[in-house]
Amino acid sequence: NAGVTQTPKFQVLKTGQSMTLQCAQDMNHEYMSWYRQDPGMGLRLIHYSVGAGITDQGEVPNGYNVSRSTTEDFPLRLLSAAPSQTSVYFCASSYGRNGEAFFGQGTRLTVV
């Protein structure tokens, strides 16, 4: 049972490059979210999805795009990376409106 899988685990980007952080879950969860974790700031919600084809913005959405074409996958796209996007990114999924959130292992992204 893989749970929530994030790839890659580490990434270094140059300013202006684009990339996609992958998130996949095998629990048939409707709800998926992306958070970023910065030192001294806890985790903050970037984007979330309540089902295939439905996404919405969280607290810090600027600079990120998401789409949800399948129940299993919820990729996070950085169109033009900036040093301010250096962070650890977590994907989470849950079942139902009050289900427990299951987190992936995180992706440490450095933008130079």
Place this chain on the structure above:
Amino acid sequence: AQTVTQSQPEMSVQEAETVTLSCTYDTSESDYYLFWYKQPPSRQMILVIRQEAYKQQNATENRFSVNFQKAAKSFSLKISDSQLGDAAMYFCAYRPVGATNKLIFGTGTLLAVQP
């Protein structure tokens, strides 16, 4: 807007002793969920304990228990018989009812366990 505050950036406890981590929150909702997550150096987010606001009884999970004071909007975590494996960052989090995606986290407390 809801907020979660953890006023202790770092704490230290001796092995086998008890430690309490503090958390306060602000909300105008009457029903919600509160959580404590543990993040060890592996970075994995591990759910430690969960409290539903409409339940007056404090949640307990083995050596972990909470002191939930709804009127004071306080949600502290007590770790009894501390073990070396308890060393980690601990996050307090709030979530509105029916909004499973929308966890609001505090800034975390880094707990060190001294042998």
